[in-house]
Amino acid sequence: MFSIETTFNTKILAKILFFIDSQYKNYSVLYSSLITSYSGSKSIIAFDMIENIESLIYLKNKLSAKTNHKFFGYFSYECFVKNNFDRTPTNSLNFQYYRNHINICHKTNTIKFELTDKKLYQDILDFDFLLRDCNSSPIDNSSNMTDDEFKRYVQEIKKDILNGEYYQLNLTRKFFGKFEKDINKVNLFLKLSQEFPSPYSALLRRGNQYMISSSPERFITIDNNIIKSRPIKGTLKKTLSENDLQKLANSSKDKAENLMIIDLMRNDLSLSAKQGSVKTGPLYEIDEFANLLHMSTNVTAIKDDNCSNLDVITNAFPPASMTGAPKHEVIKKISELEKLPRGIYSGAIGYFDNNNSCDFNVVIRTIIFQENKFEYQVGGGITYDSDPELELAETNIKAAKIRKVLRLT
Numbered sequence: 001m002f003s004i005e006t007t008f009n010t011k012i013l014a015k016i017l018f019f020i021d022s023q024y025k026n027y028s029v030l031y032s033s034l035i036t037s038y039s040g041s042k043s044i045i046a047f048d049m050i051e052n053i054e055s056l057i058y059l060k061n062k063l064s065a066k067t068n069h070k071f072f073g074y075f076s077y078e079c080f081v082k083n084n085f086d087r088t089p090t091n092s093l094n095f096q097y098y099r100n101h102i103n104i105c106h107k108t109n110t111i112k113f114e115l116t117d118k119k120l121y122q123d124i125l126d127f128d129f130l131l132r133d134c135n136s137s138p139i140d141n142s143s144n145m146t147d148d149e150f151k152r153y154v155q156e157i158k159k160d161i162l163n164g165e166y167y168q169l170n171l172t173r174k175f176f177g178k179f180e181k182d183i184n185k186v187n188l189f190l191k192l193s194q195e196f197p198s199p200y201s202a203l204l205r206r207g208n209q210y211m212i213s214s215s216p217e218r219f220i221t222i223d224n225n226i227i228k229s230r231p232i233k234g235t236l237k238k239t240l241s242e243n244d245l246q247k248l249a250n251s252s253k254d255k256a257e258n259l260m261i262i263d264l265m266r267n268d269l270s271l272s273a274k275q276g277s278v279k280t281g282p283l284y285e286i287d288e289f290a291n292l293l294h295m296s297t298n299v300t301a302i303k304d305d306n307c308s309n310l311d312v313i314t315n316a317f318p319p320a321s322m323t324g325a326p327k328h329e330v331i332k333k334i335s336e337l338e339k340l341p342r343g344i345y346s347g348a349i350g351y352f353d354n355n356n357s358c359d360f361n362v363v364i365r366t367i368i369f370q371e372n373k374f375e376y377q378v379g380g381g382i383t384y385d386s387d388p389e390l391e392l393a394e395t396n397i398k399a400a401k402i403r404k405v406l407r408l409t
Helices: 010-023 056-064 118-126 147-162 185-195 244-249 252-270 309-315 327-338 388-405
Strands: 002-007 026-031 042-053 071-075 093-105 110-115 138-143 168-179 200-206 209-215 218-223 226-230 232-237 285-288 292-296 299-302 348-353 357-361 366-370 373-382
Touching: 002 118, 010 026, 010 042, 010 118, 010 185, 026 071, 026 093, 026 348, 042 056, 042 071, 056 071, 056 093, 056 309, 071 200, 110 118, 147 168, 147 327, 147 373, 147 388, 168 252, 168 327, 168 388, 185 200, 185 209, 185 366, 185 388, 200 348, 209 348, 218 309, 218 348, 226 252, 232 244, 232 252, 232 388, 244 285, 244 292, 252 292, 252 299, 252 309, 252 373, 309 348, 309 357, 373 388
Parallel strands: none
Antiparallel strands: 002 110, 026 042, 026 200, 042 093, 071 093, 071 348, 093 110, 138 168, 168 373, 200 209, 209 366, 218 226, 218 357, 226 299, 232 292, 285 292, 348 357, 366 373
16 A cells, blocks of 8 residues: 655646546545535545445445445435335435545645555656536526426415424425536536535546535534534525624524524434433524525534444434424425425435444535536525525525536526
8 A cells, every 4th residue: 555645735636536537437525625613624535446335234234344444425315215205216325435545634735645556646646637617508407396386385385384284394496407518527526616615525426427516514423422413504695795694693584494403403313312412502603605604503412322323324314404394294295396306415425434433414505417417406494484585596596606617597
């Protein structure tokens, strides 16, 4: 095994990613393009696959074994939803482990290569690549619901809430399209990371499928039996006004929305935590991103000795911020309104380090590519005092950077 540490910069990152993509059909990149108060100091690139895992039982067995492997992959939104609606789950889960790893520390600005041999390191350094704008335009851009349908569904949800059916529901729209010819996905990933820097960005390739994510949201991280989650609920578009932060911080609607999801996340984590260990706070922190502000709250717990890290993920799935409350009731309603499986969107991307630690995002701000076809999805939490026009506008704010890198009008 060859190991070397050197200075990190974005040029070497691009060189590495373009080289790996030219040589390997399967790899995983968990990249922090933004350091925050809660995450974002490390990144990891893994390639040269040893094994592909698509069975939950097999994954559980592999995680229980005493190995030194890290397992990289995703759970789709439908992965742990048990026969609640008539939809066919797509790409339920996939995890892989690899021979080669490249670790980046953003605090020290260093990069460490852990490769099978020195020649591979030299091949990466010598690789010639060209970073350029996409010269193909997208065509056939459509959605599973129109703007008017989205607003009508918001009204329908508000009536359900008034009738006591549930308290909050996360309504999303899926957009589809394709390019006239295949385009370079590494290029798109680097551009999205630049346009919307986030602590939980990811680039996963599985054959002809790519997941390009710039997620700002932590789902679950576990280290030394400490479980941490940081659900997002509450969004405001950034303007030139100095009052933006205060406006979101003082929003009673966003606080109520955030509080409901915090309570749901507390309940989800309690299924895997030592009794009395679930804690919340600080409440309603405002996180600043490229074109918007988010309201977030930390939820923490101490993992029960009888639970594995996989159990914690299973018990909390799907992520609370992507469903609503109560979870069982809103999942059924979501399927009625959206009509299509969410797939990887609303799921989680990350890694397991056996049963020692794990770290997963919530799959938002994400583009899924299958060759030249793409899809992305946006939405928001609907409460009784939601305004349909404002909810629609919020989805457009969230989609803005994705549409920019895809060159969509």
